[in-house]
Amino acid sequence: MALILLPLVFSLMAWFVPSAFTRLFGLFATGVALVWSVVAVCYFQPEEQILIDFGLRFVRFSIDSLGFTMILLTNAVFLLVYLSNFTGKIVNDRKFTALALLMQFGLLGVFTTNTILGFYIFWELTLLPIFLILYWFGSFDKPRALLQFFLYTLLGSLAMLLAVIGLMHATNQQTYEALLVADINALGNTSIWLMGGFLLAFAVKIPLFPFHTWQAETYTKAPVAGTMLLSAIMLKMALFGLLKWVLPIFDGVATDFWRWPIITLGLIGVVYGAIVAIRQSDIKTLFAYASLSHLGLIAAALMLHDDNTNQIAVVQIVNHSIVSIGLFLAAGIIEQRLGTRQMSELSGIAKVAPRFAFWFGVLTFISLSVPFTAGFIGEFFLIKALFNAHAVTGFIASTTLVLGAVYTLRAYQVPMFGPSKFASFQDLNWSEWLVFAILSVAAIYLGLAPQCLTDFVAHSLTQPTH
Amino acid sequence: MDSIIILFITGLIGLFAGMSKKPVASLLIASFGLIGAGFAAYYRGSYTSPFSSYAAFVPTQGIVIILLCAVTLLAVLGGFKRYKNDDEHTGDYFGLILFSLCGAILMAQPNDLMLFFIGLEILSIPIYVLVGIDKGSSTSAEAAVKYFFTGSFASAIILFGIALLYGATGSFQLIEIQSNLAIGIWQSPMAMIGSLFLLAGFTFKIGAVPFHFWGPDVYDGASNAVLMYMSTVVKIAGVYALVNVFGQVFRDSYFFWIDLVSLLIVISMFYGYITAWKQTSFRRLIAYSSIANAGLMLFALADIHNSNLFLFVAAYALATIALVVCNQAINDDSDHLANWEGIAWKHPLIGIALVLALFSLAGIPPLAGFFGKFSLLWSAVPHVPYTAILALIASVIGAFVYLRLLLLALKKPSVSIRIQLSAEQMLVLALTSVASIGAIYFI
Numbered sequence: 001m002a003l004i005l006l007p008l009v010f011s012l013m014a015w016f017v018p019s020a021f022t023r024l025f026g027l028f029a030t031g032v033a034l035v036w037s038v039v040a041v042c043y044f045q046p047e048e049q050i051l052i053d054f055g056l057r058f059v060r061f062s063i064d065s066l067g068f069t070m071i072l073l074t075n076a077v078f079l080l081v082y083l084s085n086f087t088g089k090i091v092n093d094r095k096f097t098a099l100a101l102l103m104q105f106g107l108l109g110v111f112t113t114n115t116i117l118g119f120y121i122f123w124e125l126t127l128l129p130i131f132l133i134l135y136w137f138g139s140f141d142k143p144r145a146l147l148q149f150f151l152y153t154l155l156g157s158l159a160m161l162l163a164v165i166g167l168m169h170a171t172n173q174q175t176y177e178a179l180l181v182a183d184i185n186a187l188g189n190t191s192i193w194l195m196g197g198f199l200l201a202f203a204v205k206i207p208l209f210p211f212h213t214w215q216a217e218t219y220t221k222a223p224v225a226g227t228m229l230l231s232a233i234m235l236k237m238a239l240f241g242l243l244k245w246v247l248p249i250f251d252g253v254a255t256d257f258w259r260w261p262i263i264t265l266g267l268i269g270v271v272y273g274a275i276v277a278i279r280q281s282d283i284k285t286l287f288a289y290a291s292l293s294h295l296g297l298i299a300a301a302l303m304l305h306d307d308n309t310n311q312i313a314v315v316q317i318v319n320h321s322i323v324s325i326g327l328f329l330a331a332g333i334i335e336q337r338l339g340t341r342q343m344s345e346l347s348g349i350a351k352v353a354p355r356f357a358f359w360f361g362v363l364t365f366i367s368l369s370v371p372f373t374a375g376f377i378g379e380f381f382l383i384k385a386l387f388n389a390h391a392v393t394g395f396i397a398s399t400t401l402v403l404g405a406v407y408t409l410r411a412y413q414v415p416m417f418g419p420s421k422f423a424s425f426q427d428l429n430w431s432e433w434l435v436f437a438i439l440s441v442a443a444i445y446l447g448l449a450p451q452c453l454t455d456f457v458a459h460s461l462t463q464p465t466h
Numbered sequence: 467m468d469s470i471i472i473l474f475i476t477g478l479i480g481l482f483a484g485m486s487k488k489p490v491a492s493l494l495i496a497s498f499g500l501i502g503a504g505f506a507a508y509y510r511g512s513y514t515s516p517f518s519s520y521a522a523f524v525p526t527q528g529i530v531i532i533l534l535c536a537v538t539l540l541a542v543l544g545g546f547k548r549y550k551n552d553d554e555h556t557g558d559y560f561g562l563i564l565f566s567l568c569g570a571i572l573m574a575q576p577n578d579l580m581l582f583f584i585g586l587e588i589l590s591i592p593i594y595v596l597v598g599i600d601k602g603s604s605t606s607a608e609a610a611v612k613y614f615f616t617g618s619f620a621s622a623i624i625l626f627g628i629a630l631l632y633g634a635t636g637s638f639q640l641i642e643i644q645s646n647l648a649i650g651i652w653q654s655p656m657a658m659i660g661s662l663f664l665l666a667g668f669t670f671k672i673g674a675v676p677f678h679f680w681g682p683d684v685y686d687g688a689s690n691a692v693l694m695y696m697s698t699v700v701k702i703a704g705v706y707a708l709v710n711v712f713g714q715v716f717r718d719s720y721f722f723w724i725d726l727v728s729l730l731i732v733i734s735m736f737y738g739y740i741t742a743w744k745q746t747s748f749r750r751l752i753a754y755s756s757i758a759n760a761g762l763m764l765f766a767l768a769d770i771h772n773s774n775l776f777l778f779v780a781a782y783a784l785a786t787i788a789l790v791v792c793n794q795a796i797n798d799d800s801d802h803l804a805n806w807e808g809i810a811w812k813h814p815l816i817g818i819a820l821v822l823a824l825f826s827l828a829g830i831p832p833l834a835g836f837f838g839k840f841s842l843l844w845s846a847v848p849h850v851p852y853t854a855i856l857a858l859i860a861s862v863i864g865a866f867v868y869l870r871l872l873l874l875a876l877k878k879p880s881v882s883i884r885i886q887l888s889a890e891q892m893l894v895l896a897l898t899s900v901a902s903i904g905a906i907y908f909i
Contacts, residue, residue, distance in 0.1 A: 056906065117840075121831040128830055132821075135876060143873045147866065154865050158858040161840070165847045 001052050003040055003071065004061060004108045006033050007078075011101035014094050023091040026082050029101055034075040041068050046459040052112070058174065059118035061109075064460035069314060069453065070111035070240055077233045077321055078104050080438065084329045085225045086431035088336070090137055096225070099129035103229065110237050115174045119245060120164050123201075124157055126234060130226065137223040145221060149214040156204035156211075163197025167249075170194070176245070185252040195254035198246045199262065205238035206295050208262070209269040219288035224332030227284070231291050231324040236317055239298055243313065243461075247305045255305060262303045263389075267396045269296030274403035278410070283341045284331045286411050287324070290367075290404070294320050297400055300393070301382040309385040310461045311454040315446060316378030318453065319366075323375065326363035326439045327411075330356075333432060334415060337425055343411070348420030353427045357416050359436035364412040366443045368405055374446035468506035469531050470568045473499055477564030484557015489550045493542065493890070496560040500539040500567075507531035529776065530574050530706055537698050537783045538567050540897065543890040544791040545691025550888075555599055562599075563695055566592035570703035575710045579628045579638045582707060586624065586671070589703060590617050593696050597688045609687020616680040620670035627663030630656050631715075640714045648718050661716050661723060668711075672704040673753075674760040675734040685753035686801070690794040693749060697756050697790070698783035705763040705779065713770035720770065727767050728853040734761025735860035742867045747801050748793045751871070752786065755827065758864055762842065762857065769845035777908060778838030780901075781826055785835060788823040788898040791891055792816050792875075806871065808879035813887055817876075819895040824872045826902045828865040834905035 010029035017025045044050070044065075052061035063071070078100065085091050106129070109122030131150055140146045168174050170190060171182040184191045204211045219227050247255060273293030280286035298316050301309050333356065334349070335341050350357035369375030379401065387394025428436070446453060476499025483492045507528040542563060549559045569588025576582035594617060598610025632638060634657040635646035651657055670677035685693055716723065738758025745751040759782050766773035795816065797805045810817035826835035839861070847854045887895070 059906075121836070124831045124836070128825060132876075135873060136878070143870070146873075147869060150869060151862055151866060155859075155862050158861060161843075162847070162855060162858060165840075165844055166851075168844075169848055 001054075003037055003063070004052065004105070004112055006036060007101045007104040007108065011098050011105060014098035014101060017094060017097075019092065019094060022094045022097055023082075023086060026091055026097040026100070027079075027086065029097075030075065030079040030082050030104070033104065034072075034079050037068075037071050037075050041072060044068060046456050051114070058115055059121060060114045060175065061112045061118075062114040062176070063112050066240075066244060066314070066457045066460040067112045069318075069457050070236070071108055073236070073318055073321060074104060074107045074111065074233055077228070077325065080325055080435050081225050081228045081232075083431045084228070084325065084332075084435040087429055088224075090223055090225050093137075095136060096133060099133050100225070100229065103129040103133075103234075107233060107237065111240060114176050116164050116167060116176070116179060116245070117174060119241065120157070120161055123160070123237060123241075126237065127153055127157070130229060130234060133226050133229070134218065134222050138221050138226060139223075140221050145214075145217045149218045152204050152211065152214045153201075156201035159197040160201035163194045166190070166194050166197070179249045182249075184250055184254065188253065191250060191252070191254040192257045195246060195250040195258055198241070198250075199258060202238040202242055202246070202299075203262075203265070205235055206299050207235075207269075207292065208265045208296065208299060209272060210265070212269065212273075212292050215292060216285050216288045219291075220282060220285045224328055224335075227288075227328045227332075228325050231288075231328065232321040235291075235295060236321065239295070239302065239313070239317055242299065242302050243310060247302065251305070255303075259303045259305075263300040263386075263393060266296040266298075266300030266303070267393060269293065270300070270397060270400050271403070274400060274407060277407040278403065280407075281343050283334065283343055283346075283411055283415065284328070286343075286407060287327045287331060290327075290407060291320075291324060293400060293404065294323075297379070297382055297397055300397065301385050304385055304389055306385070307458070307461055309382065311458055312378055312381040312385075312450075314457050314461075315374055315450050315453055316382060318446065319374035319378050319443060322439045322443050323363065323367045326436060327367060329432065329435060330360045330363060333428070338422060343414045346415035346421070347418040348416070349422065349425055350416040351420045352422060352425040355427045355433065356425070359428065359433070359440070360412060360416065362440045363436065364408055366440065367408050369401070372444060372447045374443045374450065376447055377450045468510065469503035469535070470571055472503045472506055473535075473564050473568050473571070475499070476502070477561045477568070480564060481557045481561030484553075484555075484560065487553055489546070489553075489556045492556050492560045493546050496542050496564060497539060499564060500535045500542070503567075503571075504532045504535040504539075507535070527575060530702075531571050533776065533780055533783075534567060534570050534574065534699055534702060537702065537780075537787070538563060538695065540784070540787050540894050541691075541694040541698065544694050544787055544794065544894040545689075546890050547794065547888050548689055548691040558599060559596070559691065562592035562596050566590075566596075566695075567699065570699050574703045574706040576707060577640050579631065579640065579643075579711075581638075582711070583621075583625060583628060585703075586707075587621060589700065590621065590671075593692075593700065596692045596696070597684060599692070600689055603687075605687040606689070607687075609684045612687075613680060613684040616670070620667050620677065623663050623670070624667030627660045627667060630660030630663060634660060640711065643715050644717065647715065653719075658719070658722065661712075661719060662726075664711065665708075665723060665726070668704060668708040669730060669760075672701050672708065672760045672763065673757055674730055674764060675737050675757065676730075678734070678737070678757045678760075681757055682750045682753040685749045685756075686747060688749075690749070690790050690797075693752065694787050694790045697752060697786055701756065701760060701763070702779045702783060705760070705766065705775065708764075709766045709770070709773050709775060712767055713773065717770060724768065724850065727764055728850050731761045731764045731853055732856045732860070734758060734764070735857055736863070739860055739863040739867055743863070743870070746803050748797060748803050748806065749801055751803065751867070752789065755864070755867065756786070758860070759827075761860075762839065765842045765846040765850075765853075765857070768849040768853070772845050774841035774845050777834065777905065778842045781834035781838040781905065784898045784901050785823040785826045788819045788895060788902075789827075791894050791898075792820055792823075795885060795887055795891060803871075803874065806874050808875070808877045808882070810875045811879055811882050812885045815887065815892055815895045815899075819899045820875050821872065822899050822902045824868045824875075828868040829861055830865075832903070832906050834902040837905050837908070 046065040050063040106126035273289045277289035369379045386397045480495045573585025594614040600606040673681045742754035766775040826833035
């Protein structure tokens with residue numbers, strides 16, 4: 001119970017912390033949450049489930065091994081976000097601390113809830129704090145871009161709300177276990193529409209190709225911490241929803257109907273995101289489109305819905321969190337020190353900041369999915385699965401390896417090498433260095449021993465379905 | 467019955483207490499009356515009232531009476547500041563509001579159309595006076611006259627509908643009307659036209675399209691203190707009466723009017739939210755938002771046996787009162803939306819209450835507005851699925867409206883000026899905030 005409620009309690013406490021201690025409090029709160037979840041996972045048997053009930057009619061919780069993975073990921077991401085901004089101004093603001101912790105609570109709710117309405121409630125709950133964080137700390141000149149982000153997600157969410165109501169009416173069930181065994185295929189076309197409602201919400205959030213237009217501008221204008229929260233963990237809600245809820249529940253007619261449309265959109269996103277990323281001059285926008293490309297691949301592979309691919313997709317989800325924190329941190333460091341993100345104005349940073357150049361380089365290679373990193377395992381097996389489905393999809397998916405190399409290396413090489421335009425560039429401080437080191441160790445560890453994660457989540461991904 | 471008696475007596479006392487030039491006395495008397503009426507409604511089932519022979523006279527459920535009393539209590543607490551220094555009208559304000567509430571309780575869930583009409587008039591007439599209570603202001607007088615004429619017109623339409631129904635069935639009792647209609651009379655032109663007249667009158671009273679046009683002008687002319695009452699209690703009582711009359715009487719002609727009601731829902735929501743988008747005056751914005759919300763309330767008609775109206779109207783009333791109290795704190799004279807810039811920073815309680823109220827109106831979980839909308843749609847979706855889809859699209863536009871207001875209110879000012887809130891205003895804001903979060907325990 002404390003596992004889920006701790007961030008909420010801390011979030012309320014954050015309003016009363018003196019502003020001199022706000023950043024320490026944030027670090028303490030996210031640290032306690034992470035330690036608590038690590039301790040809990042040590043006592044957790046992967047075969048079992050922990051049930052939590054607060055006495056609410058529509059919201060109950062159960063934590064299985066996939067849920068635990070996501071809890072650990074969430075808590076780790078929040079700690080890393082705090083660490084990486086520890087010298088910045090944003091963590092000294094108690095509004096940010098309180099909202100970020102509220103968002104953490106919402107995310108933990110999404111990953112652990114056991115009822116379909118609870119999933120929707122927590123899904124929407126995360127939107128509220130991120131909206132205020134973007135508004136207060138972002139650099140949105142006009143509210144238009146911000147409203148676009150909010151309304152896109154809200155439109156998707158309302159489609160999901162209709163689908164949730166429809167699903168609850170059609171099956172007369174609300175818990176995950178009961179929905180799994182309910183006879184969805186008997187609904188015929190209705191089940192296709194219901195799944196479409198969920199998919200619209202997920203497609204906006206992931207984002208898939210035609211629904212991605214909010215992403216680049218929001219990422220670019222958001223504060224670094226906000227971008228990290230969005231891309232490292234908030235978008236994972238959609239993939240998690242696909243993996244845990246929608247695909248197992250709608251297994252059958254509806255999944256068969258939507259499989260190829262979604263794979264197509266995902267692969268268009270892979271190629272389109274990569275090509276647009278190559279042409280970007282703003283380093284943060286470039287990483288935003290790179291994110292579109294990477295997530296399209298995961299979404300396409302998830303639609304194949306076989307157990308091995310799902311396990312590997314979890315590895316890739318974790319890997320994408322690592323990569324996006326690292327790359328957006330690097331972009332944030334450049335912007336904070338030099339005041340610009342335009343690649344044409346950047347050059348030769350490596351000469352004046354060797355430590356930053358080294359760790360940014362390591363993260364670049366992790367993002368390129370070189371062997372012995374988690375990305376290699378993830379991309380290799382996901383592309384292989386898409387090859388098995390159809391040779392053409394496999395071929396299109398594998399272009400990400402080449403195109404990804406082009407934009408990632410360009411994003412590294414242009415600012416880092418060449419004649420140095422800047423006399424001084426304050427090198428990494430201890431907290432940024434620590435974040436890069438943790439990310440690199442995690443990615444390499446997962447690359448060497450992915451089975452520690454895949455075996456762990458296998459228990460909740462290989463449930464018998466109807 | 468006890469509730470009405472308590473309200474009437476405390477209303478009278480409050481009216482005369484106003485002459486004592488001690489406004490707090492009137493407020494205390496009115497509050498005691500409202501709380502007492504709520505308790506009387508709560509305990510109605512468990513003791514034998516000396517008026518128990520009249521129990522059937524006021525069939526309104528205890529929970530609805532409690533809701534009406536609670537909302538009125540919040541409204542008079544929030545509006546007190548306006549009349550504190552206005553010796554001439556303190557007593558009038560409390561007295562008229564309590565008298566009007568008697569009518570609301572009488573009409574909310576009637577079993578007799580004649581009684582319903584009396585309740586409707588008792589509800590309406592004090593409000594005509596309240597809108598024009600600000601005698602010096604020409605907009606207020608204009609609003610009062612406009613509201614009086616259009617309101618009497620709507621009452622006449624309802625009365626005509628009742629007369630036609632009486633002609634078709636020979637009774638004012640809802641049960642008898644229903645049983646007479648059920649044997650096939652509902653297809654007679656007289657009954658059908660009667661039901662349409664009733665529907666038209668009701669849409670006027672709750673302010674849904676196509677009889678919404680009085681709303682913006684009247685809301686604009688009324689003071690914030692009166693607006694708090696008339697934008698909430700009138701709507702709650704009206705929509706409960708509508709659901710009760712249609713749910714009981716016109717059950718058999720469901721397929722005759724449900725398409726019409728669906729159309730009204732969709733047009734009200736789109737019209738209300740789209741027009742609210744460009745408003746520059748706060749009370750007009752609230753008026754258009756209330757038109758859209760009236761459209762949403764009509765969803766209760768889709769499932770007449772099981773209309774989950776309570777949470778939605780409660781959430782709507784709480785959020786609206788919180789917004790109007792905030793508006794009153796900064797904007798009691800000019801009412802320009804431009805004054806809203808940065809008001810969330812002027813007092814922490816205003817900030818919290820505003821964020822919660824606007825997100826609640828936009829329907830973001832886990833706030834009360836979401837659960838209200840959810841429970842309404844929950845029973846409506848199987849009956850009118852396409853209307854529900856259109857309504858959700860309209861809600862996105864609505865979210866636009868509320869977020870625009872929120873962004874305006876949250877804009878960080880260069881110099882932050884703190885404003886003072888009176889104790890009652892802080893109490894209202896705190897109560898509405900707690901209630902909009904606590905709603906999660908009521909689903």
